[in-house]
Amino acid sequence: MVISRRDNKSAYLIISGCVVLFLASIISFLLEFIFLSYLFEAIMLLIVSLVTFRTTYKLKENNEIWILISLAAVFFAVCEFNWYMYRHIFEKKPSEYGFLQINYLIPIATILSSSCLYFIQRVKNDTKERTIILNDYISIFLILGIIFIYIFQDEQIGITCQNDVVAIAGLALSFLTLLFIISAIFLSNTLHISIAALYGFAGGGIFALLNIIFYYDMLTMGQSENRLLSIFFLSAFFLFLFGAYERKKGFTRIKSKKRDISKSIKYILGICILGFIIKNGFDSKLTLFIILISLAHVIVGYYIKNITYQKSLIKKEQSLLQRISKDVAKHTNELMFANLKLKEMIEKDYLTGLLSYDFLMQKLEKIIKNQKMTENVVAYCLNIRHFRLINSSYGQNIGDKILKIVARRINATSNKTHLCTRINADEFIIIARSKHQPSANYENFAQKIINAVQEPIFVQNYKFMLNCIVGIDISHSKGEKDAKTLVLNADKAMFFCKDSPNLSPLIYNNTINTEITHDSAIEVMLSKADISKEFQIFFQPTIEISTQNIVSAEVLLRWQNDEIDIKDSNDFIQIAEKSDIINKLYDFVIDSLANVIDTIKKEHAHIPKISINISPKQSLSTNFIQKLRTLIQAHRINPANIELEMNEKIWTNNVVIIDEIFKAIKDIGVSVCIDDFGTENSSLAYTKKYEINRIKISKSTIANIKTNEKELLIAKTIANISKTMQITSVAKGVKDDETMKIVKELKYDQAQGNFLLKAMSSSDFIDFLKQNKSRIKNGGGDGSFFKFIR
Secondary structure, three states, X not given: OOOOHHHHHHHHHHHHHHHXXXXXXXXXXXXXXXXXXXXXXXXXXXXXXXXXXXXXXXXXOOHHHHHHHHHHHHHHXXXXXXHHXXXXXXOOOHHHHHHXXXXXXXXXXXXXXXXXXXXXXXXXXXXXXXXXXXXXXXXXXXXXXHHHHHXXXXXXXXXXXXXXXXXHHHXXXXXXXXXXXXXXXXXXXXXXXXXXXXXXXXXXXXXXXXXXXXXXXXXXXXXXXXXXXXXXXXXXXXXXXXHHHHHHXXXXXXXXXXXXXXXXXXXXXXXXXXXXXXXXXOXXXXXXXXXXXXXXXXXXXXXXXXXXXXXXHHHHHHHHHHHHHHHHHHHHHHHHHHHHHHHHHHHEOOOOOOEOHHHHXXXXXXXXHOOOOOEEEEEEEXXXXXXXXXXXHHOHHHHHHHHHHHHHHHHXXXXXXXXXXXXXXXXXEEEEEEXXXXXXXXXXXXXXXXXXXXXXXXXXXXXXXXXXEEEEEEEOOOOOOOHHHHHXXXXXXXXXXXXXXXXXXXXXXXXXXXXXXXXXXXHHHHHHOOHHHHEEEEEEEEEEOXXXXXXXXXXXXXXXXXXXXXXXXXXXXXXXXXXXXXXXXXXHHHHHHHHHHHHHHHOOOOOOEEEEEEOOOHHHOOHHXXXXXXXXXXXXXXXXXXXXXXXXXXXXXXXXXXXXXXXXXXXXXXXXXXXXXXXXXXXXXXXXXXXXXXXXXXXXXXXXXXXXXXXXXXXXXXXXXXXXXXXEEEXXXXXXXXXXXXXXXXOOOEEOOOOOXXXXXXXXXXXXXXXXXXXXXXXXXXXXXXXXXX
């Protein structure tokens, strides 16, 4: 409950007024203004009663206790008023108003009731050890009883007591009040008394002690009136008033350390018994009776305490066992849940929900071990081409969603007996069991998977068209292959298809293994090669058929290796693309070309358009263009003298990447030539959209136009398309005069081949340019070597 400032101010005024009335009552008595003394006392008691009642009446807890205290103040005021009336107004004799002493039992009885009620409520509500508390209560009762007997065991007093029932009743009520008050205070470590209760105990204790003094004087000296002592009864009501205000603030408890009150009480009881023995000796029957009662109490108390302690231990043990059981059950459940999650992690792919690779391999080993003579075990290895590009362009979140869709499609295409897993970001494995059947059936199933995966995928307003390849391997009989070999062979077949996607789906054979072994050997040698010493660039000019002028020169890379005979760059470029070596080779080509161009400029020779080949892997990003930009700016090269040759694999890239690449190419001003046109994913739409300058028909087509009508028709069609689209056409690989005549008849614009001009080293190419200045058609058109780059 919150006390306002106004309430605090009112409380201070009331307390101050009561102090003034208390002092006024004492002064009036000392000055023998008896009427005023009684008047001030009565006013103060009525104020205390009214304030206590109003302050605590609306409280939900213990309000009846404070109501009894306020009634005690009223009863005491009434007793004082009656006494004053009979003593001073009616001027009666003491024998005539002695009966009024009975009235004074009502206030102490009321305070006893409030103390007793508080004690009962506290014991009932605030503690679990009632037996020990009641035992300590009996100890306090014995202490007070011994003190009571010690004071009143004189025979003369005893005779007096028999004649004054009121005094005995008053003493009994006062001692009982002290009993409950002391019990509550001594047991406060268990009962946790409040500050308001402490004020109440203090007031009740003072009231009881003053009553004992009054009735003791009444018994010993026959004194039935002590005005000054009556005034000091007001101090008890002062404390009641403080308690009422404190109770209004809230139920604030007194914080005290835990202590064993029972031992303290036993010591006090022992001291009281010792004092009684010293005064009366062991010969007194009363002494022996008190000792026997005390010993019996101590024994019973010890027994009660032990029983309670044992019960407490049993409860604690039971509580501990319950807590342990709950903890064990909790941890057991957590362990079971963790095991289930761990099993799921072991058996399932966290992203797609397919089987994990390790779990699939365990299953596959069992399948192969139990393979029947009439069944085949087939492994399909599927790769999503250029999937990493999707991750880098659109983010891993999009990539993950695509993988989930792909996994669902693979599951939908497969049946319940198939085992499916994802082994890395873009590869899946499918294991199937079937009766012996033609290999074409396995290829057909693989094609179904390819068709399902290549269906359009829509994610967050994006449309994706995936390309995938599948490698297959078959175990025809038990013991033919183990699980790892079967999966590895399928992976090799898939890997072999990466360079030739048209072969997919492909069943593994020994030729694939030989090719892969050869490629692996080349890859190892490439990684160990000293690029600056083992590699050099060559230039093969391209002539304009109508004028025989040199219009361009293609940069070719040659590898001089003593261990292996490699005549064509195609024999190692595709292998270099599989690692970072391709970027190192590109850097070498660019740097070497820069040196050649610088030399040509010093010789004041004309320079034709220089064509630089860009591998499919490099065309996955714009990094190669940044390197070219640096070359052009550093060596002050006219961008019109540079041409980039790319094959049609670039059209398989994501449209966003293609747009970025051609925007960057356009920004630096270089031209683009599509190499081996008509052999891959030809796209006239892309050719027109990105303003392709030249197209080169492949060597294989030109080489066969003399004998193969189909190849001749392809060559003628490409020539016609280029004329229609106003794109320069180039025939590559012209090897003899007859082929050259056909190329002229097909109206190709340019030609290239060893029959016309062979590839030259850098020095020979420079000499060739100096000697044929009149035949060189400058690539820039204006003869300049420099142009500002945006």
